Amino acid sequence: MPERMHATTQGMVGQTRDECAVISLDNVTREYPGKAGTICALEAATFSIVAGEWVAVTGPSGSGKSTLVNLLGCLDRPTRGELRIDGVETGTMSAGELDRFRADKIGFIFQQFHLIPYLSAVENVMLAQYFHSMTDEAEALAALDKVGLGPRAGHVPSELSGGEQQRVCIARALINNPPILLADEPTGNLDAANQRIVADLLRGLHAEGHTIVMVTHDPEMAGLAGRRIALNHGKVFCHPVGGPVVRLGR
Ligand code: ADP
């Protein structure tokens, strides 16, 4: 991971923001068919995120936050526009290539955890290894140790608190060492004490060089990020650090 930090620092020298972008969107639009007509969940989003940035995505319910995260995570494809991740135009990839790409590049942290209820914590983490390459129990246990859950590795999700389940989810997201972490309301279901634990974990991961894109309603969590991308009715507004609010895209 320190190599990534080094590369980021070097990458910034003499290069434009777009050249250092790990994520870049050019007029990305996502429409859904609806009974009363087409719903434009994301409208001509044009912005970039550089390696090592921590960006908070905010906006009211239904403004397009999850749509954006699903697109960035290659779980969904734009209706129109170009989405480049780590220099690759994702629209040109087949479904199989996209699966592989996602497993290499992206770790997901969900509000609802999405753990398999009948698998233990360590087995849930190993499942992510399995989808990527090969399972390695020692590595999965080390990931659980990193989030302070080594002693609970044998417990199934129903035997863990919400905060502990979210930490299993973070261990699972980290297991293949992806450069990009996408978090959709990572503390939405947690009490204050567990929110602090998750915030500290994210802080550490950012310091290690991960790029973090985090949807949050919580101003305290949003304040941890270096930049805010606000959504309203599918339109993107960016808040540069200390600068004015700017409407991006067409
Ligand atoms: P948020 O995460 O900010 O609450 P979403 O991205 O989930 O918002 O949704 C944005 C808009 O797109 C909403 O109007 C929602 O109803 C609509 N939408 C989201 N997913 C779908 C879908 N699969 N089919 C139809 N409409 C959808």
Ligand code: MG
């Ligand atoms: Mg959402």
